[in-house]
Amino acid sequence: MQISPYSKPEFDPYGDNRQTDVDEGWLAPVALRELSAVVSIPGSKSLTNRELVLAALADGPSTLHAPLFSRDSELMIEGLTSLGARIERIPGTGEFGSDLRVTPADELTGSTTIDCGLAGTVMRFLPPVAALALGPTTFDGDEHARTRPMSGVIEGLRGLGVDLDDDGRGALPFTVHGFGRVEGGTLEIDASASSQFVSALLLSAPRFEHGLDLRHTGERLPSLPHIEMTLASLASRGVKVSSPETGRWVVEPGPIGAIDVTLEPDLSNAAPFLIAAVVAGGSVTITDWPDETTQVGAQLADLLPQFGARVDRAPGRLTVFGPERSADGGRGIRGVDLDLSEAGELAPNLAALAALADEPSTLTGIGHIRHHETDRLAALVAEINGLGGNVSELDDGLRIEPAPLRGGPWRAYADHRMATSGAIIGLAVPGVVVDDIASTSKTLPQFPELWGRLLA
Numbered sequence: 439m440q441i442s443p444y445s446k447p448e449f450d451p452y453g454d455n456r457q458t459d460v461d462e463g464w465l466a467p468v469a470l471r472e473l474s475a476v477v478s479i480p481g482s483k484s485l486t487n488r489e490l491v492l493a494a495l496a497d498g499p500s501t502l503h504a505p506l507f508s509r510d511s512e513l514m515i516e517g518l519t520s521l522g523a524r525i526e527r528i529p530g531t532g533e534f535g536s537d538l539r540v541t542p543a544d545e546l547t548g549s550t551t552i553d554c555g556l557a558g559t560v561m562r563f564l565p566p567v568a569a570l571a572l573g574p575t576t577f578d579g580d581e582h583a584r585t586r587p588m589s590g591v592i593e594g595l596r597g598l599g600v601d602l603d604d605d606g607r608g609a610l611p612f613t614v615h616g617f618g619r620v621e622g623g624t625l626e627i628d629a630s631a632s633s634q635f636v637s638a639l640l641l642s643a644p645r646f647e648h649g650l651d652l653r654h655t656g657e658r659l660p661s662l663p664h665i666e667m668t669l670a671s672l673a674s675r676g677v678k679v680s681s682p683e684t685g686r687w688v689v690e691p692g693p694i695g696a697i698d699v700t701l702e703p704d705l706s707n708a709a710p711f712l713i714a715a716v717v718a719g720g721s722v723t724i725t726d727w728p729d730e731t732t733q734v735g736a737q738l739a740d741l742l743p744q745f746g747a748r749v750d751r752a753p754g755r756l757t758v759f760g761p762e763r764s765a766d767g768g769r770g771i772r773g774v775d776l777d778l779s780e781a782g783e784l785a786p787n788l789a790a791l792a793a794l795a796d797e798p799s800t801l802t803g804i805g806h807i808r809h810h811e812t813d814r815l816a817a818l819v820a821e822i823n824g825l826g827g828n829v830s831e832l833d834d835g836l837r838i839e840p841a842p843l844r845g846g847p848w849r850a851y852a853d854h855r856m857a858t859s860g861a862i863i864g865l866a867v868p869g870v871v872v873d874d875i876a877s878t879s880k881t882l883p884q885f886p887e888l889w890g891r892l893l894a
């Protein structure tokens with residue numbers, strides 16, 4: 439049977455009389471043969487949204503080449519524009535469209551409302567910018583965004599003397615009453631719920647009168663590479679930054695340089711495509727893979743071999759080859775025992791891969807992903823087990839036992855990485871129907887098209 443990404447199932451995909459309306463769903467295409475694909479992935483969400491903020495706070499205009507255009511970056515552009523920055527699309531040379539020219543405001547102005555959607559980078563990175571603006575800025579977002587933790591940013595700004603109205607839940611919505619200046623200085627926050635609390639304060643810190651000497655007080659600190667990315671982005675614009683000890687960062691006050699930057703492809707968005715080679719066999723190559731990067735997706739080169747894949751690096755390319763099939767026709771995917779505290783962003787896609795492995799897997803260090811776009815631990819347990827899987831939730835992760843999976847509905851919970859995880863399982867399991875593939879527009883609107891091409 440030929441399955442295209444947009445076709446509706448012509449058969450009962452569940453085979454177990456589950457009554458589910460699949461009319462609105464996306465039938466995940468099955469990999470009918472080994473892959474041999476070369477894929478280009480648009481710009482990194484994390485880098486694009488950092489560079490947009492820094493460009494809007496810089497001492498002159500900056501050009502961003504090959505930025506990401508997706509819901510998260512559009513929301514960041516709208517937010518910064520409403521605070522006074524001028525952001526124009528200009529013709530670009532990249533495969534995915536325009537470049538961006540960012541001209542900072544002479545004076546940032548509040549008196550606005552910012553829609554954060556479901557974007558962690560927007561809801562965390564912009565309140566400190568709003569504190570530097572004159573006038574009130576109200577932040578709100580999607581329904582689920584109101585449950586994502588914001589306490590590190592809210593309490594952090596208060597600790598720096600910023601006036602802020604909220605309802606005491608440590609979440610959206612809230613209003614920052616900007617006075618056009620922030621004193622800065624020393625500050626302690628608990629960033630165990632999200633590294634973005636730290637990145638948010640560091641990004642605006644050069645514009646604080648005394649800079650920032652920030653210390654994390656909580657027990658765990660997730661997603662450390664994302665903080666290193668923030669430090670590197672600041673340093674590339676001439677800001678003096680240091681991390682004198684683990685969990686402490688110092689940003690000197692001073693100008694943020696106006697520079698032209700070329701964005702790297704989003705290596706975390708490359709994950710489902712590389713994982714497809716592990717599931718289907720054959721090879722997938724990602725173009726423009728950076729030689730050096732702060733993106734956590736680079737860890738895929740070490741993570742995927744643990745599942746049995748082989749990785750080949752060439753200048754500007756990374757290729758993943760799937761494992762040899764076992765004699766009994768098994769996919770040859772090995773079980774893993776991984777601490778993903780640095781790479782929580784990759785956990786949903788890796789959990790989907792682990793659900794197709796021949797051996798059990800344990801993923802730990804990811805309790806904080808309960809606070810991502812959805813409660814990702816609960817969502818992965820519900821959706822994989824809904825297809826016949828055997829996954830249980832641990833305090834800070836997942837235990838995934840091998841089990842034969844069958845087709846059925848897969849809920850994305852408006853979470854792009856849940857949607858792509860359903861697509862991964864659907865490569866091997868006919869009849870997986872993702873309810874909201876459009877949620878991939880959060881960071882990769884081209885996902886259904888690229889996935890279709892991968893399998894063509």
Ligand SMILES: O=C(O)C1=C[C@@H](OP(=O)(O)O)[C@@H](O)[C@H](O)C1
Binds near residue numbers: 632
């Ligand atoms: O700063 C960033 O760009 C991000 C930091 C991480 O957040 P958490 O620390 O909340 O996991 C990551 O998961 C998210 O996708 C992007």
Ligand SMILES: C=C(OP(=O)(O)O)C(=O)O
Binds near residue numbers: 557810811
């Ligand atoms: C956690 C994620 O996003 P956000 O930037 O909204 O936190 C993610 O992309 O996996």
